[in-house]
Amino acid sequence: MAAEIGLLVGLKVTGRGSQRPPEGSFASLITAEESLEELASLAVTAGAQVAERQIQSRPRIDAATLVGKGKVEELKNLVHFHEASVVIFDHDLTPTQQRNLEKALEVKILDRTQLILDIFARRARTREGKLQVELAQLNYLLPRLTGHGVAMSRLGGGIGTRGPGETKLETDRRRIHQRIHAIKQDLEKVRGGRSTQRRQRQAVPLATIALVGYTNAGKSTLFNRLTGAGVLADAKMFATLDPTVRHITLPSKRQVLLSDTVGFIRNLPTTLVEAFRATLEEVVEAELLLHVVDLSSSAAAEHTGHVLATLNEIGAAGTPQILVLNKADLIGEGGAAGGSADAATLARRILSDPEHQPAGAVAVSARTGEGVAELLDKIDATLSLDPLEQCRFLLPAAEGGPLHLLHEHARVLATRYHDDQCEVDAIAPASLRRRLSQYLA
Secondary structure: OOOEEEEEEEEEEOOOOOOOOOOOOOOOOOOHHHHHHHHHHHHHHHOEEEEEEEEEEEOOOEOOOEOOHHHHHHHHHHHHHHOOOEEEEOOOOOHHHHHHHHHHHOOEEEEHHHHHHHHHHHHOOOHHHHHHHHHHHHHHHHHHOOOOHHHHHOOOOOOOOOOOOHHHHHOOHHHHHHHHHHHHHHHHHHHHHHHHHHHHHHOOOOEEEEEEEEOOOOHHHHHHHHHOOOOOOOOOOOOOOOOEEEEEEOOOOOEEEEEEOOOEOOOOOHHHHHHOHHHHHHHHOOOEEEEEEEOOOOOHHHHHHHHHHHHHHOOOOOOOEEEEEEOHHHOOOOOOOOOOOOHHHHHHHHHOOOOOOOOOEEEOOOOOOOOHHHHHHHHHHHOOOOOEEEEEEEEEOOOHHHHHHHHHHOEEEEEEEEOOEEEEEEEEEHHHHHHOHHHEO
């Protein structure tokens, strides 16, 4: 299927009412140009060919068309010139604005939220993921059931038509409400299953660690590096949607569960946050978060701020975090072009923020493996579940069982034999120390 030709439209509000970040705050507002660049990445991920980008500066938002009559006329000419089939706005549109723009431009109109929902619909693989996306789309489309004249006539599919499909838009509100209720019931069953699995995991000292971060920060590549899993990792946004959990063994020999989750993004649609709450519980219930940041991105600090805001929204702001500064191999002596200056500079900026104090920062390259050993050591030192302690064991030399347990579940530092005794120095977790308490020196 050939890529749809699309136009991207951004808005820069220049009036007195335009918001600015609090002075000295960690997360500054992203510029209209940077935001439109991110929208272009989203559009390409959705399968569009971006023909042109336009940014309209206005003192205030136009209530009827968002960008004003003059800009709409200009867009109409550009649509005909490029033979575009979709115009995507980097701003949420009201039902009235979308209806007016469709009437004036006579092509499919999407806003940023609809584009993200479409990508999620494409990426969902499991039944749970598909249900979550459909719930988010129906909640977003419900107040927009009227006025989809142009979109309703385009039954050939394409960007913005995945998920519930056009037939959903033709049903009445009562049937859509019934479908939303049914989806919520199905998701509650999934949520109950997750709770049961979580209780089973908590019955043994097995910590859960969740990877979080801005979309395309390299979480799945790091997940594959740490676990040897074959999770899809590519340069497109939201490459991972359905969470994956794998065992990893730390240097201390403790086993933990590592979970790869969906990437966050600036202004993640509220409908998505609500729909994916069951999945995001894996983040909320984790003992430790690995917050992955793309160190090579010029917006690394801002992306970090948006992730922290989302974690706060889902109730995970208080979970201990390790800041994982990924793609360190792309940073040269003077910093990569357009990227952060270096790992230390970014770490100092984030660690100095009084509202968010991670347990520390580690620079890594998930692609090459650089820094991964240091990251595993940092995880070992930070995990509070089944804490480590260096101790000495005095074992009967004739009994091989306790020594085998130490080599299996602890980091053995030294072994010495004295007559009929074996003296072992080891860094052992609390569960193993309790198990071998009779041999503690």
